Amino acid sequence: MDAPVFDNWWGHFLLFAPICIFGALTFLLLFLWFDRRYWARYQIRVGPNRCGPWGLLQCLADGLKMALKEDIIPSKVDKFLHGLAPLLIMFPVLMVFAIIPFANARSGVVPDLNIGLIYLVGITSIVGIGLLTAGWASSNKWSLVGAMRSIATMVSYEFPVVLSLVGVGLMAGTLSMNGIVEAQERNGWFILLQPLGFLIFFVGMMAETGRSPFDFMECESELGCGVNTEYSGLRFGIFQMVEFMEGVLMSFIVATLFLGGYSFPGSQGIFPEGALGAVFGLIAVMIKMFIVYIFLGWIKCTMPGRLRIDQWMGFAWKALLPLSVLNLIIVAFEVVAFGGAPNFPAWVLFINLPACIILIMLWSRFWTTGGGRINVRAVRQGHTQGA
Amino acid sequence: MFVPFGKGILKGLRITLIHAFRRPITTQYPEEKLTTSKRIRGVKLVWDSQRCTGCATCAKSCLQGNIVIRTSRGDHNNYIVEEFTLDAGRCIFCGLCVESCPYDALFFGRVYETVEYDRQKLIYSIDDLTRDSDTAISAYYHPEFADALPEQTLLMDREHTGIHLTFSSPKDTSSSGETN
Numbered sequence: 001m002d003a004p005v006f007d008n009w010w011g012h013f014l015l016f017a018p019i020c021i022f023g024a025l026t027f028l029l030l031f032l033w034f035d036r037r038y039w040a041r042y043q044i045r046v047g048p049n050r051c052g053p054w055g056l057l058q059c060l061a062d063g064l065k066m067a068l069k070e071d072i073i074p075s076k077v078d079k080f081l082h083g084l085a086p087l088l089i090m091f092p093v094l095m096v097f098a099i100i101p102f103a104n105a106r107s108g109v110v111p112d113l114n115i116g117l118i119y120l121v122g123i124t125s126i127v128g129i130g131l132l133t134a135g136w137a138s139s140n141k142w143s144l145v146g147a148m149r150s151i152a153t154m155v156s157y158e159f160p161v162v163l164s165l166v167g168v169g170l171m172a173g174t175l176s177m178n179g180i181v182e183a184q185e186r187n188g189w190f191i192l193l194q195p196l197g198f199l200i201f202f203v204g205m206m207a208e209t210g211r212s213p214f215d216f217m218e219c220e221s222e223l224g225c226g227v228n229t230e231y232s233g234l235r236f237g238i239f240q241m242v243e244f245m246e247g248v249l250m251s252f253i254v255a256t257l258f259l260g261g262y263s264f265p266g267s268q269g270i271f272p273e274g275a276l277g278a279v280f281g282l283i284a285v286m287i288k289m290f291i292v293y294i295f296l297g298w299i300k301c302t303m304p305g306r307l308r309i310d311q312w313m314g315f316a317w318k319a320l321l322p323l324s325v326l327n328l329i330i331v332a333f334e335v336v337a338f339g340g341a342p343n344f345p346a347w348v349l350f351i352n353l354p355a356c357i358i359l360i361m362l363w364s365r366f367w368t369t370g371g372g373r374i375n376v377r378a379v380r381q382g383h384t385q386g387a
Numbered sequence: 388m389f390v391p392f393g394k395g396i397l398k399g400l401r402i403t404l405i406h407a408f409r410r411p412i413t414t415q416y417p418e419e420k421l422t423t424s425k426r427i428r429g430v431k432l433v434w435d436s437q438r439c440t441g442c443a444t445c446a447k448s449c450l451q452g453n454i455v456i457r458t459s460r461g462d463h464n465n466y467i468v469e470e471f472t473l474d475a476g477r478c479i480f481c482g483l484c485v486e487s488c489p490y491d492a493l494f495f496g497r498v499y500e501t502v503e504y505d506r507q508k509l510i511y512s513i514d515d516l517t518r519d520s521d522t523a524i525s526a527y528y529h530p531e532f533a534d535a536l537p538e539q540t541l542l543m544d545r546e547h548t549g550i551h552l553t554f555s556s557p558k559d560t561s562s563s564g565e566t567n
Binding site: 040041042043044045046049298299301302303 | 396399400402403404406407408409410411412413415
């Protein structure tokens with residue numbers, strides 16, 4: 001267990017952290033290119049293909065453009081907070097990359113934080129504070145409304161997300177991300193063992209990161225891009241980058257918590273130990289992240305519009321929250337009944353998958369929202385009291 | 388009993404997936420060019436020096452007054468056209484000059500790429516407009532040219548055939564680059 005170089009904090013701080021941050025940023029630039037080419041295919045377009053080979057340098061060119069544009073700071077804004085907000089949004093997202101196990105912690109290359117899930121929940125909440133700061137400091141109605149919407153999203157969707165994370169922690173018997181991946185290596189992927197928790201977490205994270213059907217915080221047509229309204233130049237670029245980074249980060253977290261992270265079932269004996277195993281693990285988690293991200297983009301292209309605000313809140317409080325509580329109860333019961341974490345049986349899949357389907361079908365009755373919905377059939381038949 | 392749950396989302400996902408595997412219909416413009424309509428109203432007019440009698444009906448019919456035509460008396464009691472100038476920068480492409488020509492001496496060309504930095508360069512003189520043997524002529528108001536012209540490419544054709552498309556008459560593209 002004695003890791004070679006990285007076993008002390010200074011080694012981590014001086015070597016691993018810069019590699020991680022710059023690697024993540026470079027990777028993000030390249031991945032943004034993939035992202036744009038990929039989305040273009042849904043619109044029967046080609047995507048950026050002019051700058052550099054296959055348009056690979058397009059994102060670099062866009063970043064340069066953002067950096068060179070004039071940074072307009074309106075005269076009425078709170079200048080300190082206005083400048084602070086992009087950093088408050090950017091750094092938490094970068095910090096969460098620290099706990100993603102890109103490889104097994106036993107290889108000594110990546111750290112292992114024993115309270116990874118709490119860190120994840122706590123750090124991602126800072127993004128909400130940054131958004132509120134940006135909206136408040138902009139002294140703009142649209143910005144403030146966008147910020148309040150993002151806070152409302154955080155408050156509403158944090159409960160289902162955290163409750164489904166508690167289910168994951170219960171099933172794995174640990175809060176460490178590395179431990180969760182090891183538990184999935186032993187017992188099977190959590191997407192199969194608790195599909196309901198996966199769905200709740202996926203939708204909740206999509207809402208928190210402001211992906212397309214839930215992009216209330218910056219609806220272009222209603223709010224004029226929300227908190228982005230008074231930002232320009234590099235700071236606007238930071239907002240855009242963070243929005244994209246949150247999508248990538250969400251894909252990484254989903255891949256880690258529910259899709260087995262750096263491992264495949266039974267890959268413990270196949271992947272070599274040490275740094276070579278770390279490379280294999282990195283490749284595995286990247287592939288899974290790609291798959292999750294492709295699914296995210298697919299959803300974004302399918303639902304480019306957004307829900308009404310009462311539908312959106314009703315979905316969180318009436319559908320996701322009760323379902324996540326039920327999911328937690330089911331998982332907790334199973335953990336008590338079938339023994340603790342190390343020997344959790346994989347056949348609970350056959351309980352949890354039907355339970356997921358039945359619960360979703362039962363709960364679909366409550367997903368309708370009051371007030372705005374008209375019973376069309378009743379109106380047609382003349383029973384106007386159904387309206 | 389059950390409210391439809393997620394059925395619409397699944398249908399939408401299927402539709403977007405089908406679209407994702409379609410061929411992109413984007414035309415990579417400077418490299419690929421679609422063949423224009425047979426009846427395109429091109430920027431340059433084509434003027435037939437043999438048929439023109441210098442009657443100046445085209446100049447009178449022009450709403451904008453873009454066409455300047457100046458004639459002198461010839462030996463056989465005819466007009467000799469000394470100046471035929473078109474200000475294509477002010478042209479609205481109504482086609483009245485082509486339609487009004489009693490001797491079928493004026494046609495639309497098929498050139499559409501005539502971007503210049505200087506508006507003076509859009510004023511075409513008689514040498515720019517005179518019909519050569521290989522000048523492409525639009526079939527606008529003159530359907531007799533239509534058979535010789537290539538079919539217009541539609542984006543729909545491009546998607547289904549997947550042919551790498553180029554502009555059909557290279558003469559037009561080469562002449563459009565010159566600044567005159």
